[in-house]
Amino acid sequence: MNDEHSRALYDRALSVMPGGVNSAVRAAIEPYPFFVQKGDGGHVIDADGNRYVDWVLGLGPLLLGHDLPEQVRAEVQRTASEGPMYGAPTEIEVDLAEFVVRHVPSVEKIRFVNSGTEATTSAVRLARGHTGRNKIVVMQGGYHGAQETTLVEGDADDPKPSSAGIPQSFAEHTIPVPFNDEDAMRAAFEEHGDDIAAVLTEPILGNYGIVYPEEGYHEFLREITDEHGSLLIFDEVITGFRVGGLGCAQSKFGVTPDLTTFGKIVGGGFPVGAIGGKAEIMEGFTPAGDVFQAGTFSGHPVTMAAGLETLKFAAENDVYDHVNGLGDRLRRGLTDIVADQAPNYTVTGTDSMFKVIFTREGPAPSSLEEQCPAGCRQDPTCPRYDYSPKNAADVKNADTDRWRRIFWGEMKEQGVFLSQNQFECQFVSYAHTEADVEETLEAYKEAL
Known part of the structure; x- marks a missing residue:
């Protein structure tokens, strides 16, 4: 993807804003963030015209997406x-x-x-x-x-x-x-x-x-x-x-x-x-x-x-049925992908929130049958219970560098905008579609 305009904007921003941003998390991606030109439904378009499925949604406020009813x-x-x-x-x-x-x-x-x-x-x-x-x-x-x-x-x-x-x-x-x-x-x-x-x-x-x-x-x-x-x-x-x-x-x-x-x-x-x-x-x-x-x-x-x-x-309207249904579909799809490609990782979230935590402590469970199907629920009967994060320290011990330095960029190259670090959660909006979910799941398969 071409990002020359974003790079130029960030160069200008560094001259007049501390760190080139007005909120620290926006600069988490190195060497520089992309700058958004506008939103479109469940997508954003950056300053260079690149289009992304947007699961950040302004860090959560946009329940209805970028196009207001x-x-x-x-x-x-x-x-x-x-x-x-x-x-x-x-x-x-x-x-x-x-x-x-x-x-x-x-x-x-x-x-x-x-x-x-x-x-x-x-x-x-x-x-x-x-x-x-x-x-x-x-x-x-x-x-x-x-x-x-x-x-x-x-x-x-x-x-x-x-x-x-x-x-x-x-x-x-x-x-x-x-x-x-x-x-x-x-x-x-x-x-x-x-x-x-x-x-x-x-x-x-x-x-x-x-x-x-x-x-x-x-x-x-x-x-x-x-x-x-x-x-x-x-x-x-x-x-x-x-x-x-x-x-x-x-x-x-x-x-x-x-x-x-x-x-x-x-x-x-x-x-x-x-x-x-x-x-x-x-x-x-x-x-x-x-x-x-x-x-x-x-x-x-x-x-x-x-x-x-x-x-x-x-x-x-059916806003909560829609966003929670897509959230469930995302987490179930991610659970299947992670079980196949990265069984140490943990799928988390509920309703219209979702995330994959790059947990790495201990060996993966010998069997993932009967695991939480759509995001960790801290269920003691789940085979992943002893491996899933119970508190912030468990998340901090995950492979945060891989998320930021490799995984995030690979998802961006496939046109998927995820939160800028492993700690911020991701959200579904009323403007997202089943096609957005399937595109995102395919990107996860490739990036993981």
Whole structure:
């Protein structure tokens, strides 16, 4: 493929942007990323005219794909034509809030913000204000945006900042534990229970290769936080309105958190974040309470219109049947390919999320009969159970260099755009087709 224009654009970008990008993951591919000119349904077309099946979808927000249905497009255009923003409330904010409250089990009230990072930052502040406590338990490798509380690595005994610019004193209030490890969580509460404001977790680790929870894990988190008077926060920035449909992942797993953070799909492809939860907790935000939260662009009318019309379209059409059906077909096809060509690897994902993790620890199972057929479910009866990733460390130990340096480029050459590293998940949209799935499966066969 010719990529001369992308190369020239990246050369220009390096002169005026740190690393040539506005978000670090975009530069993960070496020697340079391709630049997108436009989207087309379930595809993107780059600056050199190359066309790719797009399974990145803006890192998740585009449930409907790049071509918005007419009713969504018309409402976005109408709202934009009336004025960009006002610094005053609009009816569309209330409409979207009412829709979310009706459909998401944990949400009695909601506050809209401008990004997933802003949502999780505000949720952590609210949890601390509500409980009068300081410490936040997070999952190692879980991602909750570019904020000081969660940019922390290490373990419960030795937390430290994972980025320059964050004081060690900040990290001391964060307790990282492995996902799916009940013993580690119990130990954290035994040591710090009186000062733990909240446990913050993604229902499914979605920024570290897609790691499914063990059966009963979320129920355990609900019980231990209740026992110690701490809050349970689900970060559904990725899974919200994608896993579990309009009820989100919490409805799929049947566990209701105290607070939920949103982003991506709830804004219909425009910049957005939100915090929702029990009314008595949410009333802690100013002006009702004492926890300061504000933003010039919060509840932006164009974003609110895009989010509401996207969710209404999903509710009134076969969106979830379509995307989940294609996701299942992808994962089943990948499971067959991996069993034949790379039996050490693990197919992960659920609903409209999918990924192949290049796991490499230990020999492959002697038999793959009766394995999870459409993505790892942490099923103890599955022959791959002992080999599949249970937490972020397991994913980190996979062959990440092969993914980035060899596999991603081979898929790109075949016209398939996958997430830029092994940690980011991939998504299906309403605009994708069975033909896109078959083309992608054939590319996997060739690349693996």
